[in-house]
Amino acid sequence: MLPSALAGELDPDPTGRRPRRTARDWAVDVCCFLLALLLFLGITASLVPHPDVPGALVVVDVVLGALSCLAVWLRRRWPVGLAVAMIVVGFLSDTSVGAAVIALFTVAVHRPFRYVAWIGGADLALLPLYYWWRPESGVPFAGAVVFAALLTVSVVGWGMFVRSKRLLVLSLRDRAHRAETEARLRAEQAQRLAREEIAREMHDVLAHRLTLLSVHAGALEFRPDAPREEVARAAGVIRESAHEALQDLREIIGVLRTGGPHDAAGGRPQPTLAALDTLVAECREAGMEITLDHRVADPAAVPASVGRTAYRIAQEALTNARKHAPGSAVTLRLTGTPGDGLTLTLTNPPPGTEAPPVPGSGQGLIGLTERATLTGGRLHHGTTADGGFEVRSWLPWDQA
Template sequence: MTGDKAAQTAPVFTGPRWFFPSAVIHQLDPDAHRSGRRPRRTARDWVVDFACFVLAALVGLAGAETLAGNASVPEPLALTDQVIGALACAAVWLRRRWPFGLAAGMVPVSFVSETSGGVAMIALFTLAVHRPFRYVAWVAGAHMVLVPLYLWWRPDPDLPYLAALILFVVLTAAVVGWGMFVRSKRQLMLSLRDRARRAETEARLRAEQAQRLAREAIAREMHDVLAHRLTLLSVHAGALEFRPDAPREQIARAAGVIRESAHEVLQDLREIIGVLRAGDSDDAGRPQPTLAALDTLVAESRGAGMKVILDQRVTEPAAVPASVGRTAYRIAQECLTNARKHAPGTEVTVTVTGGPGGGLAVTVRNPAPEGGVPHVPGAGQGLIGLTERATLAGGTLRHGPTPDGGFEVRARLPWA
């Protein structure tokens, strides 16, 4: 084998990866080569690492004294042992960067050097903290296999062979158990932090959804309120445009309706803006309309020139829930607006019946207009909004043409 080929196939041992090929270490420790993934040490990390270094040095000094008092150990061997122990103590600073590499490298090093025993235990503890149990089992198992040979090679002068073996097994198990306890505690803290972040994200999403639903409700409210007022403006402005020769009294009345409708539109806009600023529709603006305001709505429509018949047969009208009454009012308001636009000049019938326990029924019907249905642009969002409003109130809404060519809207709302 040539030198170049041998250099390509021989294992590379760098840093704390002594006696282990880099390919094997990469398989057992996937994070070993990711030198840039660990954050920089904090002040606490420096303190802990320095304490580990001091502890390893103290254990090494104790081992050096034991070697000095053992006459069976040659002086060159004791000196070599101390040099290896000093290098192992310096390698403690690499324990965060290569936990598995350092722990695996300390298996053969601690076998030949008594002064590096403290570093081996610190490296095993670090491995148990930073890596899964399968890595710890490999390293701890290697220590268990080698310790009987080590005690046979270098017997403890103060303890019997069996007692020293049991003491080493208990010490290794305690170090591994302590490291796994620290690891599980850290994982618990990370899990709790992740749950907290997830809970904050879910709360933010719920708040955004609630805000979106509130904005949709405000948009429906804006459509229901403003469409009625603006239709009145359009009708009277159209009458003034097509009948410039109308009597002065009619022109003055139409102008008064336009002025009043414009004032109502501005008032409604102020209410909606107040809702948007306050963020709560129950605390901003004037009180919302209820079923009792239905007479006023019909009177406004009649004042605008519509023919409206109101048939209200409600048992205990004062006991109607506010939300149910408001929904019934908005349904009638939107239907009158649509009838004014799509069936001008027809007679619209508004029927409201019901009682406690039987629900509230709202029916708005108009016949076909003379000359056919005029083409008025519209997106149909009003009826969609009414259907959603009735569904949110726990009721149902149906709409469609009648056999005589007219149009009918039927809604049924719960009234417990």
């Protein structure tokens, strides 16, 4: 069965509404009209001087033949109606044979097989009756029937061949269009996923740097009478964090300009689990009290994707602890072996009063949960019994 889109392009509209003819359509229609006219003139030339044909019948035959030639111009708008009408006209007019052949061919090209079967079958069934009523002089009855039947079958077969060829071309064109559409959708989806990845990286990286700025700026505001050395150290941390945040922002903008997370040249490598000690040291220099319980014997053996996810979870968890529980001692535990998975836990007690907390939206924990899920792991977070907060994640670590 034809798809509706292809059927609408291959078959004329049954209601008669049809787009304007193209130059090719005009050329084909002119050729069909000239062919019907040529057969009309040839048969008329042999029919008029025939002594056995009454003059009135010749006039009727010629008039119907001429009208049939003119009706060829309607074959695109009403192919089935024209073909059915030509079955009736063909009994009264020999000169309409050209128009009848073209009408049958048009139905075979522009209509499904059921129409061709009914009309072609009616033509074949009526052939013996036609040649019995109007026998050909000098031609045996059986020979005339067989010849006309072969001509009818040939016209139908040629029309169906043309239809199948056009259908194949339209199907290939439709398939190519769908392939282009799917490729465009895949490209758009890849671009969207890349931008989501960039957005996650922007949150994970910049939130860490900007939180340091906010915490130390808040501490300076909260304790204006702090010792000079402590103020200088906080100012240094603010300056270093601002520099790092600016560098990270430049890299992310560079990625956005080049179109993807893997196109930026000269970018810093993505962190892995081996960089966790550096992250903790950086947080300690910023004034956080962190207890690190690192029980992974060989961090380099952890798969890169798992290690990067664990690093981002630890980074975001430390950032949240610094924002919402400033001055509290944080415990970070990391355990795991190949086959058992990698477990990372960060806990902190209830927030103290050393510095005002930094407001947050909670989007970071949602992003971390998504990261863990994408790697096949899981992440849970919530308050503890003593009012503190805990983030616990498990990531798969398959055996090599």
